[in-house]
Each structure stands twice: as structure tokens, then as C-alpha cells.
Amino acid sequence: MLPRTIDGIVFALIIIPVSIAALDTLDIAAISQLATAMLRIILDAIPHVIAAGMVLAVAYVIAKFASRLLTQFLATAGFDRTTRRSASSVTRKTASSARPHRRHRRSCPRRQSAPAPFSQS
Numbered sequence: 001m002l003p004r005t006i007d008g009i010v011f012a013l014i015i016i017p018v019s020i021a022a023l024d025t026l027d028i029a030a031i032s033q034l035a036t037a038m039l040r041i042i043l044d045a046i047p048h049v050i051a052a053g054m055v056l057a058v059a060y061v062i063a064k065f066a067s068r069l070l071t072q073f074l075a076t077a078g079f080d081r082t083t084r085r086s087a088s089s090v091t092r093k094t095a096s097s098a099r100p101h102r103r104h105r106r107s108c109p110r111r112q113s114a115p116a117p118f119s120q121s
Contacts, residue, residue, distance in 0.1 A: 009046070016043045 020039050023032045074080065 009050070012042070012046060 016039050020036050020043075023035050023039075026032055
């Protein structure tokens with residue numbers, strides 16, 4: 001992926017100035033001025049894009065380092081065992097309070113089914 005990105009940047013750094021020069025030699029104002037202005041804007045933006053990519057790369061490395069450091073610190077401090085213990089006690093309490101209470105069934109006489117209205121013999 002990195003070689004492809006570098007390839008695209010080098011290509012843009014070569015083709016944009018050459019395109020500007022070619023359009024200037026045509027000396028067609030309607031095309032030359034607009035296209036040259038657009039290409040100059042793109043050429044001016046390339047250093048900003050590269051700088052933004054470098055900032056993102058540095059931020060990624062720092063974030064990975066901080067994440068590993070924090071993970072190791074919490075594991076050493078026993079934070080994972082503490083959370084497991086507290087989670088299991090909360091689960092036990094929740095499970096015991098969530099059980100429905102058994103109610104005694106009232107003794108109701110059972111209904112007898114009514115005979116079919118049209119019985120065929």
C-alpha cells in the first residue's frame with residue numbers, strides 16, 4: 001500500500017507542473033487560465049496532505065503505545081480480576097432477584113368440555 005501511495009504522489013508531483021507548463025505554451029486563455037489555476041491549487045495542497053498523513057501516522061503510533069502501556073498497567077494492578085469478581089457478584093445478585101416467586105395455584109374445579117352440539121351416531 002505504501003509503495004502505491006508514494007507512486008501516486010511522485011506521479012502527481014511530476015505531471016501537475018508539466019501540465020501547467022503545457023497549458024501555458026498553448027496560450028489559449030479560456031482553457032489555460034482555469035486549468036492552470038486548478039492545477040496550482042492541487043499542487044499547493046499536496047504538502048498539506050503529506051503533512052496530515054504524517055501527523056496521523058505519528059498519532060497512530062502514540063495511540064498504540066499508550067494502549068499497550070495502559071493494558072499492561074491494568075493487568076499488573078489486577079484490574080481485570082477485580083472487574084471479574086464484581087461482575088460475577090452483580091450477576092449473582094441480579095439472577096437471584098430476577099427469579100419469579102412461586103405462587104400457590106388456587107384449586108379451581110376443572111371445566112368439563114361441553115358435548116358437541118351435533119353428535120352423529
